Amino acid sequence: MPVDAPVGTYTLVVVSNRLPVDYEEGADGAVTWRTSPGGLVTALEPLMRSSHGAWVGWPGVADRDFAPFENDGISLVPVRLNEEDIEDYYEGFSNDTLWPLYHDVIAPPSFHRETWDAYVSVNRRFAAAAAAVAAPGATVWVHDYQLQLVPRMLREARPDLIIGFFNHIPFPSYGIYAQLPWRKQILHGLLGADVIGFQRQEDAGNFSRAVRRLHGYPTRGVVIDVPTGEASTGQGGDTRRVIAKHFPISIDAAAYEELARRPEIQARARQIREDLGNPKTLMLGVDRLDYTKGIGHRIKAFGELLADGRLSVEDVTLVQVASPSRERVSTYMALRDEIELAVGRLNGDFSTISHTAISYHHHSYPREEMVAMYLAADVMLVTALRDGMNLVAKEYVAVRFDVDGVLVLSEFAGAADELKQAILINPHDIDGTKDAIVRAVEMPKRERTRRMRALRRKVAENDVAAWSASFLRALTGGAAVPAGIPDDLDQALQSIAGAENLLIALDFDGTLAPHVDHPEDARAIAGTREAVQALLDLPGVRVAFVSGRALVSLQQVAQPQSAVLLTGSHGIEVQLDTPEIELNLLSTELEQLDTLARVLETISGSIAGTTIERKPAGLALHTRLATEKDGQTAQRQARDQLGDQLPGLTIREGKNVLEFSVRSSTKGDALTQLREYTGADRVFYAGDDVTDEDAFAGLDEGDVGLKIGQGATLAGYRVRSPQEVTQVLVRIAALRSGRAL
Ligand code: GDG
Numbered sequence: 001m002p003v004d005a006p007v008g009t010y011t012l013v014v015v016s017n018r019l020p021v022d023y024e025e026g027a028d029g030a031v032t033w034r035t036s037p038g039g040l041v042t043a044l045e046p047l048m049r050s051s052h053g054a055w056v057g058w059p060g061v062a063d064r065d066f067a068p069f070e071n072d073g074i075s076l077v078p079v080r081l082n083e084e085d086i087e088d089y090y091e092g093f094s095n096d097t098l099w100p101l102y103h104d105v106i107a108p109p110s111f112h113r114e115t116w117d118a119y120v121s122v123n124r125r126f127a128a129a130a131a132a133v134a135a136p137g138a139t140v141w142v143h144d145y146q147l148q149l150v151p152r153m154l155r156e157a158r159p160d161l162i163i164g165f166f167n168h169i170p171f172p173s174y175g176i177y178a179q180l181p182w183r184k185q186i187l188h189g190l191l192g193a194d195v196i197g198f199q200r201q202e203d204a205g206n207f208s209r210a211v212r213r214l215h216g217y218p219t220r221g222v223v224i225d226v227p228t229g230e231a232s233t234g235q236g237g238d239t240r241r242v243i244a245k246h247f248p249i250s251i252d253a254a255a256y257e258e259l260a261r262r263p264e265i266q267a268r269a270r271q272i273r274e275d276l277g278n279p280k281t282l283m284l285g286v287d288r289l290d291y292t293k294g295i296g297h298r299i300k301a302f303g304e305l306l307a308d309g310r311l312s313v314e315d316v317t318l319v320q321v322a323s324p325s326r327e328r329v330s331t332y333m334a335l336r337d338e339i340e341l342a343v344g345r346l347n348g349d350f351s352t353i354s355h356t357a358i359s360y361h362h363h364s365y366p367r368e369e370m371v372a373m374y375l376a377a378d379v380m381l382v383t384a385l386r387d388g389m390n391l392v393a394k395e396y397v398a399v400r401f402d403v404d405g406v407l408v409l410s411e412f413a414g415a416a417d418e419l420k421q422a423i424l425i426n427p428h429d430i431d432g433t434k435d436a437i438v439r440a441v442e443m444p445k446r447e448r449t450r451r452m453r454a455l456r457r458k459v460a461e462n463d464v465a466a467w468s469a470s471f472l473r474a475l476t477g478g479a480a481v482p483a484g485i486p487d488d489l490d491q492a493l494q495s496i497a498g499a500e501n502l503l504i505a506l507d508f509d510g511t512l513a514p515h516v517d518h519p520e521d522a523r524a525i526a527g528t529r530e531a532v533q534a535l536l537d538l539p540g541v542r543v544a545f546v547s548g549r550a551l552v553s554l555q556q557v558a559q560p561q562s563a564v565l566l567t568g569s570h571g572i573e574v575q576l577d578t579p580e581i582e583l584n585l586l587s588t589e590l591e592q593l594d595t596l597a598r599v600l601e602t603i604s605g606s607i608a609g610t611t612i613e614r615k616p617a618g619l620a621l622h623t624r625l626a627t628e629k630d631g632q633t634a635q636r637q638a639r640d641q642l643g644d645q646l647p648g649l650t651i652r653e654g655k656n657v658l659e660f661s662v663r664s665s666t667k668g669d670a671l672t673q674l675r676e677y678t679g680a681d682r683v684f685y686a687g688d689d690v691t692d693e694d695a696f697a698g699l700d701e702g703d704v705g706l707k708i709g710q711g712a713t714l715a716g717y718r719v720r721s722p723q724e725v726t727q728v729l730v731r732i733a734a735l736r737s738g739r740a741l
Helices: 039-050 083-102 113-133 150-157 183-190 201-215 229-233 253-261 263-275 295-308 330-350 367-376 391-399 430-442 445-461 464-476 487-497 528-536 551-558 587-606 628-645 667-678 690-697 722-740
Strands: 010-018 021-025 031-035 053-058 069-071 074-078 134-143 162-166 195-198 223-227 239-246 281-288 316-323 358-361 379-382 406-410 423-425 502-506 541-546 565-568 573-575 611-615 618-622 650-654 657-661 682-687 704-708 717-719
Touching: 010 039, 010 113, 031 069, 039 053, 039 074, 039 464, 053 113, 074 113, 083 113, 113 134, 113 150, 134 150, 134 464, 150 162, 150 183, 162 464, 183 201, 195 201, 195 464, 201 239, 223 690, 239 690, 253 263, 253 367, 253 391, 263 367, 281 295, 281 367, 281 391, 281 430, 295 316, 295 330, 295 430, 316 330, 316 367, 330 358, 367 391, 379 391, 379 430, 391 406, 391 445, 406 430, 406 445, 423 430, 487 682, 487 704, 487 717, 487 722, 502 667, 502 722, 528 541, 528 722, 541 667, 551 565, 551 573, 565 667, 587 611, 587 618, 587 628, 618 628, 628 657, 667 682, 667 690, 682 690, 682 722, 690 704, 704 722, 717 722
Parallel strands: 010 053, 010 134, 053 074, 134 162, 162 195, 195 239, 281 316, 281 379, 316 358, 379 406, 406 423, 502 541, 502 682, 541 565, 682 704, 704 717
Antiparallel strands: 021 031, 069 074, 223 239, 565 573, 611 618, 618 657, 650 657
16 A cells, blocks of 8 residues: 655654565465564564654565555555665675674675675665655664665755664674775764664774774764764864664563463474474574574584583484575575585484484474474573674573573673573583583573573563663654653652662753853853752762863852862862862873873974963863964874874864873763762763763663753753753752651
């Protein structure tokens, strides 16, 4: 059915390589679409319906145009791919270059200029399709490694859009990423997004490091400052803030558990065991047939255990589902041969007439059958050599409502960050993997239950709905921001007000004081001082101001009560119940500061028109008053000499100014120090600026982060203006004193 809505009206647009539907043609030639039930669809379906969403992607059939249509209440916008596009963009650049490269070159990546060209042009097609359907100011969420150039292309076409990107696979370390001939273009493409999501913290870190090394943009914690417009030549000017952070993906855990509780699926699980001759232990592997999944390593370990006599084919059977994948890519064809040779050999060596060592299946199964297998399996083997997340591990846990079963999990799968109570292995270490398998087979019931209970809690806490909500919250902060204190914020305030030791940490400019043209004119709005005093008067409450300003300047504008704890210069300067300002610098850093001053003073003394400004953790060399040539010479000399003498310096370039720091500190660091100093068990943090995101990122569960104004944020709550912050402070004081009475 064609969509009635004209183009350009969708407020939420999801873009992924594949649309979440499969094409089917009846005998009479009638076209039907079957929803392919991926986790992403389940996660986004309700939102797509409620917020007038559209999904842009390839419908899975080459060389055919399809008009936009609606399926199961979701508008689908097909992008055409020709046979050649599939070969070059999909099988070539995506799956034969990016996939192996991003998975730590387990297989050698190919680098071909023609497939790169195809990647660029197909990305352009996806970006154009998304730009055409997005409403003014819409949110667009682009998915995965096939479409890394889309965020930038979209931003150029539609600067009004809010753009998010999520990378489902790992992001490699710099040494590996640097091999890519188009490494700068890909980063540039991704940096078109406002929020770039990764599976693991390590992936986000690798990305930020690559940005620093290849583009030289400053990064602080999760924030990257990307120059805009002409300043992208690196000559200072305006910047746009991009957040690069981990958002570990998950599954629809409740839906898996619901299937597992169905009597017919439990009966099927019993049947599977029976058909396999009721082995004492059933082990299971479920993977796309992909070289990243470590299927060969698993088979090797199992074969050696049978050969050593530590496991017997009479007692243990391994069921391996290897679902067909990328069958036209030659590496995958070779992998299939290799795995099937290993399975055949192992079965030839160890199977008996009544017991098969490996029950191997190169098909796809319906989800119900997968759930029955998970239920039937005593031990689940996930031995990936590199894997963004690995949803199979989470599915196994979600299904086990009987709180039994053992998960053996590779530490190289993203899931290992959350699923710590699995038996974690290094699959390259065959002996270690063998020991882990034996341990899993022999694990006593009590330990199995204890571990599975903890695993289930983890998966239930972060299901796919929580995942998409947290990504979209970071991207848009939710929909419109209401006036006053929203209900959910009020509930959170009620909860923190009861803390044993409560820390109220507040940014100043934009949070307590409206932004003004001249920074020295900033003043907190009326009522703030009284609200702060009310908090200071309560037992177990500390109030801190956390600012990017130099502390002297903060004191001047905020005129804080003496009991207020102060941190300035993004945490480099502190004043914690002391009369003097203390510098948070190590003695080695103080020595570096001396060297820095010496070098810059010499340069400035010899070149007319250059001046030096001292900062708490560094110095700035100003060249505004020098001739252009002298300015350049001074900057070059400073870079060269300091590069030799102090290689670890952070250098920031602005218009006619070069700033050197011996320490890059963030408001996140400031908050950590305040938390330790006050011994707070709960923290309330309010801020409006992107530098406050580092503090929000450091909040724990149970803490409250409050963002002031619009813009991407990691804070859980939002208000519009400093006026509402004051209301919130008054409310916290009232709630807490109510408790004290
Ligand atoms: C990428 C990243 C990341 C498999 N065989 C059958 C079947 N499956 C289902 C599983 C699971 C999914 O496919 C596989 O997901 P994984 O996460 O394990 O791996 P990738 O396909 O490589 O996915 C990965 C993921 O994106 C999400 O961000 O976790 O790291 O590589 O749901 O159950 N499902 C059915 N029949 C099969 O035969 N029905």
